[in-house]
Amino acid sequence: MIVNKALYARRRITNGLFIMLSISAAAFGLIWLAFILSALLTEGFSALSPALFTQPTPPPGEAGGLLNAIIGSVIMSTIAVVVGTPIGVLAGTYLAEYGKHTRFAFVVRFVNDILLSAPSIVIGLSVYQLVVVPMGHFSGWAGSIALTIIVIPVVVRTTENMLLLVPNGLREAASALGAPMSFVIRAVTWKAAQAGIITGALLAVARISGETAPLLFTALNNQFIKADMNGPMASLPAVIFQYALSPYEDWHALAWAGALLVTAAVLTLSIVARLLEKKQRN
Amino acid sequence: MNNKTPTNAPQMADVALIDESALTARADSTRRASRGDDRFHFVTWAAAVLVLLIFAGVIFSLVEGSLPAIRQFGFGFLTSKSWNPAADRFGALPAIYGTLVTSVLAMIVAVPVGIGIAIFLTELCPRVLRRPIGIAIELLAGIPSIIYGIWGLFVFAPWFQDHVQLPIIEGVTDVPVLGTLFGGAPYGIGMFTAALILSIMILPFISAVTRDVFETVPTMLKEAAYGLGCTTWEVMWRVALPFGRSGVVGGAILALGRALGETMAATFVIGNAHTINASLFDPGTTISATIANEFTEATSELYTSSLISLGLILFFITFIVLACAQWMLRSLDARAGK
Numbered sequence: 001m002i003v004n005k006a007l008y009a010r011r012r013i014t015n016g017l018f019i020m021l022s023i024s025a026a027a028f029g030l031i032w033l034a035f036i037l038s039a040l041l042t043e044g045f046s047a048l049s050p051a052l053f054t055q056p057t058p059p060p061g062e063a064g065g066l067l068n069a070i071i072g073s074v075i076m077s078t079i080a081v082v083v084g085t086p087i088g089v090l091a092g093t094y095l096a097e098y099g100k101h102t103r104f105a106f107v108v109r110f111v112n113d114i115l116l117s118a119p120s121i122v123i124g125l126s127v128y129q130l131v132v133v134p135m136g137h138f139s140g141w142a143g144s145i146a147l148t149i150i151v152i153p154v155v156v157r158t159t160e161n162m163l164l165l166v167p168n169g170l171r172e173a174a175s176a177l178g179a180p181m182s183f184v185i186r187a188v189t190w191k192a193a194q195a196g197i198i199t200g201a202l203l204a205v206a207r208i209s210g211e212t213a214p215l216l217f218t219a220l221n222n223q224f225i226k227a228d229m230n231g232p233m234a235s236l237p238a239v240i241f242q243y244a245l246s247p248y249e250d251w252h253a254l255a256w257a258g259a260l261l262v263t264a265a266v267l268t269l270s271i272v273a274r275l276l277e278k279k280q281r282n
Numbered sequence: 283m284n285n286k287t288p289t290n291a292p293q294m295a296d297v298a299l300i301d302e303s304a305l306t307a308r309a310d311s312t313r314r315a316s317r318g319d320d321r322f323h324f325v326t327w328a329a330a331v332l333v334l335l336i337f338a339g340v341i342f343s344l345v346e347g348s349l350p351a352i353r354q355f356g357f358g359f360l361t362s363k364s365w366n367p368a369a370d371r372f373g374a375l376p377a378i379y380g381t382l383v384t385s386v387l388a389m390i391v392a393v394p395v396g397i398g399i400a401i402f403l404t405e406l407c408p409r410v411l412r413r414p415i416g417i418a419i420e421l422l423a424g425i426p427s428i429i430y431g432i433w434g435l436f437v438f439a440p441w442f443q444d445h446v447q448l449p450i451i452e453g454v455t456d457v458p459v460l461g462t463l464f465g466g467a468p469y470g471i472g473m474f475t476a477a478l479i480l481s482i483m484i485l486p487f488i489s490a491v492t493r494d495v496f497e498t499v500p501t502m503l504k505e506a507a508y509g510l511g512c513t514t515w516e517v518m519w520r521v522a523l524p525f526g527r528s529g530v531v532g533g534a535i536l537a538l539g540r541a542l543g544e545t546m547a548a549t550f551v552i553g554n555a556h557t558i559n560a561s562l563f564d565p566g567t568t569i570s571a572t573i574a575n576e577f578t579e580a581t582s583e584l585y586t587s588s589l590i591s592l593g594l595i596l597f598f599i600t601f602i603v604l605a606c607a608q609w610m611l612r613s614l615d616a617r618a619g620k
Contacts, residue, residue: 015513019406025398029419032482039437090329098323108330110608111337117604119543121570125593129343149336180315182322210426213545217577237428244432259432263425270424
């Protein structure tokens with residue numbers, strides 16, 4: 001038997017080389033995560049104080065907190081989720097239960113996927129043009145609308161995916177008992193996909209709580225604690241953006257503290273969403 | 283629901299009368315249910331239509347907002363290099379250039395690394411570590427882009443300036459091509475830094491899609507290849523990857539779409555300079571960074587309109603890219619029988 005030793009050696013070396021490379025690729029990814037999180041924790045924790053939650057954003061050189069930004073973020077995100085989730089769930093239900101393979105459903109699915117990955121700054125521009133310009137001023141409403149437009153496609157996609165996981169036998173059993181289709185969907189399919197649908201809403205919250213670009217020219221920013229949706233409104237990401245790009249050291253510290261808060265919120269939400277999704281898939 | 287009188291119904295007139303009213307009641311409830319059914323169908327349909335309307339609204343508003351700039355500059359907007367707010371002259375070329383260069387560079391880094399991570403996670407990683415490492419990589423995707431921005435500006439750019447840029451610039455000053463590509467002053471911020479941060483951001487998308495693709499490869503196929511004596515690398519490169527090629531390409535294009543539209547990470551570290559420089563270390567700008575930095579400062583109508591036109595161009599580019607990605611991923615789904 002002729003054994004081509006050179007060929008074997010070459011194949012073994014190539015194999016070893018690429019295995020090394022792929023292990024280092026994984027290490028590369030993990031190192032960045034560690035690098036980012038450690039910077040965030042050290043810088044963020046040193047700036048963390050009770051004042052963050054009790055005082056509004058200060059002018060440069062004075063002490064202050066992030067209260068107005070936190071309030072603004074919570075108000076605008078809540079409105080976006082409360083308005084966007086039902087619309088998204090209904091549209092996702094249409095795609096999974098009624099539209100299915102029709103041409104119309106195909107178009108909606110395609111457009112939804114485009115909206116899902118469309119640059120969020122473009123959404124901001126378009127809400128500026130459609131809402132801020134006619135109103136004549138920046139407002140919390142405009143910010144909420146921009147965030148709602150981001151929430152809807154996320155919820156549509158997850159709702160459709162999760163409804164498709166529900167076994168058809170369940171629907172058929174309910175229909176065979178004489179339940180009308182709308183009743184089957186609401187009482188059986190939605191119930192079976194509950195955890196998955198909530199996952200979609202959570203993912204949407206996670207997505208919008210870090211969104212900066214669509215808020216910059218819709219809600220703008222506000223130095224004061226105000227719950228007036230008709231006026232400009234502060235939000236955590238917008239404050240981080242403004243303060244990080246400023247030349248003041250104490251503003252930088254506040255920006256880091258805000259960054260830590262946002263990341264903690266987003267990562268917690270995504271982990272909870274992941275756990276729920278796993279529950280759904282089982 | 284069956285509306286016919288049951289065959290074994292009593293024939294007596296009074297009983298028939300009662301039966302009749304019971305039937306009407308039942309027909310009523312059936313009708314009511316079907317009306318409710320129609321209403322629910324309509325509501326879900328309306329929600330789906332709303333998604334289309336939002337899309338139309340986005341396009342309409344961008345086009346409407348761009349009109350003044352389009353009227354003023356025409357196609358010259360796409361090819362002009364000058365960006366001079368004081369003289370009300372605007373050209374999109376530097377921003378388009380910066381967007382494309384940073385995204386392509388980010389892809390060059392992220393695609394091989396992402397595929398490497400996917401190979402590691404599906405074939406090499408010990409089973410116990412598979413989930414935690416997978417989740418950790420996906421956490422990278424969950425971190426909001428503004429965090430990448432602030433981290434890039436305060437932590438990564440200074441580190442990169444001292445430990446990477448300086449040695450490289452010193453090393454390549456006299457080398458012909460590299461000297462041009464990597465020459466200049468070590469600013470820390472610039473197009474290359476932005477591209478690196480973008481690549482970290484899109485890495486999880488590529489590795490997630492590639493891993494999913496690898497998991498759809500039938501075990502039989504892989505085992506057959508191993509049985510023929512293939513090495514792990516040969517199985518992944520010659521069997522698994524070709525099997526899911528359109529999926530991997532689709533995922534990569536999807537990631538490209540993200541990189542093109544990514545705003546905050548680039549805005550912080552790219553330097554916002556409306557110039558086209560040969561050196562990748564020089565500051566530049568991207569479409570989204572220009573809009574984010576300048577929109578609230580835009581004073582003239584033409585300035586605002588030019589920025590909205592940039593947004594329209596960005597939306598157009600990402601639309602094409604995402605449409606390609608959808609198409610490729612759909613063809614994968616179709617083959618997997620989903």
